[in-house]
Each structure stands twice: as structure tokens, then as C-alpha cells.
Amino acid sequence: MNQKVTVPELRRRKQSGPKITTLTAYDATFARLFDEAGADVLLVGDTLGMVVQGLSSTLPVTLEEICYHGRMVARGIQRAHLVLDMPFMSFQVSSEKALEAAGRLMKEGAGESVKLEGGVAVAETIARIVAAGIPVMGHVGLTPQSIHAMGGFRVQGKGDDAASRVMEDAKAVQDAGAYAIVLEGLPADLGRQITQALSIPTIGIGAGPDCDGQVLVCYDFLGMFEDFKPKFVKRFAQLGAEIRRATEDYVSEVRSGAFPAEEHCYGVGKPAAETGTPQRPVYGPASDES
Numbered sequence: 368m369n370q371k372v373t374v375p376e377l378r379r380r381k382q383s384g385p386k387i388t389t390l391t392a393y394d395a396t397f398a399r400l401f402d403e404a405g406a407d408v409l410l411v412g413d414t415l416g417m418v419v420q421g422l423s424s425t426l427p428v429t430l431e432e433i434c435y436h437g438r439m440v441a442r443g444i445q446r447a448h449l450v451l452d453m454p455f456m457s458f459q460v461s462s463e464k465a466l467e468a469a470g471r472l473m474k475e476g477a478g479e480s481v482k483l484e485g486g487v488a489v490a491e492t493i494a495r496i497v498a499a500g501i502p503v504m505g506h507v508g509l510t511p512q513s514i515h516a517m518g519g520f521r522v523q524g525k526g527d528d529a530a531s532r533v534m535e536d537a538k539a540v541q542d543a544g545a546y547a548i549v550l551e552g553l554p555a556d557l558g559r560q561i562t563q564a565l566s567i568p569t570i571g572i573g574a575g576p577d578c579d580g581q582v583l584v585c586y587d588f589l590g591m592f593e594d595f596k597p598k599f600v601k602r603f604a605q606l607g608a609e610i611r612r613a614t615e616d617y618v619s620e621v622r623s624g625a626f627p628a629e630e631h632c633y634g635v636g637k638p639a640a641e642t643g644t645p646q647r648p649v650y651g652p653a654s655d656e657s
């Protein structure tokens with residue numbers, strides 16, 4: 368499965384599988400690792416405001432910031448499909464402004480498709496962007512850009528009326544031409560019903576096991592974001608603890624003089640003529656000793 372993942376391929380997964388594996392990514396190094404390990408889709412989500420910038424919501428994230436991180440992530444990708452999030456207020460004012468913003472994400476951010484939050488209310492906007500040849504991934508249910516309207520990060524679609532509204536939103540996004548849709552923070556039953564009702568793939572985050580794919584925020588699944596842990600997050604590694612341990616070891620070895628040791632030093636024990644400036648830049652490709 369080394370072929371580039373495309374929008375038509377993602378659509379096909381609805382019928383033929385396998386499930387779509389999606390992770391957020393915000394820089395080239397993480398993107399390369401996720402891409403090499405087989406993630407199908409990498410999303411530069413506006414969660415970067417929370418997990419990278421340390422903000423308490425996604426609202427302040429700008430189009431320029433998504434473009435900047437998009438370019439970085441693109442450099443780490445060979446196979447995965449790259450989706451860029453449309454940040455808060457980049458698509459709500461008018462369809463024309465939304466199209467301009469989506470175009471910038473593709474031109475300046477190296478996106479291969481864009482994602483935007485909302486259902487019935489943004490259907491016309493999705494149609495406008497799709498008509499311009501830009502593939503759109505929808506996002507319904509818990510939509511973090513509406514955190515204040517929702518009264519916090521709360522599960523959506525509980526109860527018949529609320530569930531019907533989310534179903535209507537999902538269908539409106541599909542009818543507007545989206546190629547896939549994120550279902551966030553929904554009861555697992557509703558995640559299954561929407562997945563069965565739609566002909567486009569659903570990608571769940573806290574929406575149960577029956578979606579056509581799953582997405583997690585990379586700092587969550589790696590156990591690096593420790594401020595809070597939503598119920599739907601599984602930590603597949605404990606890198607937060609590992610990074611803390613490594614840092615403590617580094618601090619202690621620098622203080623004790625154990626680091627750097629002889630093998631980390633240039634020219635130790637060699638005649639003066641051989642001990643000049645290293646031949647590779649400090650951050651250049653690794654060739655061990657010069």
C-alpha cells in the first residue's frame with residue numbers, strides 16, 4: 368500500500384475498506400513518521416492552537432498559521448493525503464470569502480483538500496468550494512469552533528431531536544459534495560446510523576467503532592498532551608513521561624559532566640591538523656564523524 372492516497376481512493380474505502388486511518392500532524396518530522404507507519408490521512412487541524420500553541424480553544428488559530436504548518440507537514444509526506452483545517456471565521460462570513468480561504472490553503476499551505484466544521488448552515492459554502500475543484504471534508508457533531516455556543520466540549524446528538532439534527536447536518540454536508548466527513552463526540556449508535564445512512568466515508572473521533580475510519584490528535588495518541596484526556600482518547604504510547612525522563616537524564620548528565628562523552632566530541636586524541644571545523648552542518652544529514 369505505497370501508492371499515494373487520493374480523494375477517489377478515500378471514497379472507495381467506504382465500500383471496500385480498509386478503514387481510513389487519520390492523525391493530526393503539525394510538522395515535517397512527525398508527518399514523516401506517521402506517513403512511513405501507514406497513516407492514510409494527515410490533518411493539520413486547528414487543534415494546533417491547543418496542543419502546539421498552548422491556547423485553551425481553537426478559535427484564535429489563523430489561516431496563515433494553518434498554511435505555515437501545512438507546508439511543513441507536506442514536506443514529510445510521501446503517501447498520505449494532506450487535509451488542512453479551515454480556521455474559525457475563515458469560512459463563516461460568506462461563500463466567496465470561504466472559497467478564497469480554501470484556495471489559499473491549497474496554494475500557500477500545500478493542502479490536497481480542506482476540512483470545515485458545520486452542517487446545514489455551511490452546505491452552500493461547501494458546494495461553492497467543491498465547485499471550484501477543491502475537495503472538502505465535512506465535520507459535524509461536536510464542532511470545537513462552536514465551543515461557546517455548545518457550552519463546552521460536550522457530546523452532541525443525545526436524544527432523538529438532537530440526533531436528528533446531527534443526521535440532517537451530515538446529509539447536508541454529503542449533498543453539498545463533501546468527499547468524507549468527520550463525526551466528533553457522538554453516541555456510538557448515532558455514529559453507526561450516520562455511517563450507514565451516508566454514501567461518503569465517515570471518520571470518527573469519539574463517535575464509536577462503526578465509522579469508516581478514525582482520527583486522533585497526535586499529541587493525544589502519543590501520550591504527550593496531558594492537560595486532560597477525553598474518554599475517546601487511547602494513549603498508544605506514553606511519550607510525555609518518556610520525554611520527561613530523557614530531559615531529567617540530560618539535565619543530570621550535563622551537570623555531572625557525563626555528557627558530552629568522548630564519542631560526542633570532534634577530534635579528541637587526533638593531531639591538531641585533523642581537528643578542524645566539522646565538514647557537515649550541525650543539522651545536516653547524519654554522517655557520523657568528520
Ligand code: KIV
Pocket residue numbers: 391410411412413414415452506549572582583584
Ligand atoms: O482540529 C482538529 O485536529 C480536528 C480533529 C480533531 C478532527 O478537527
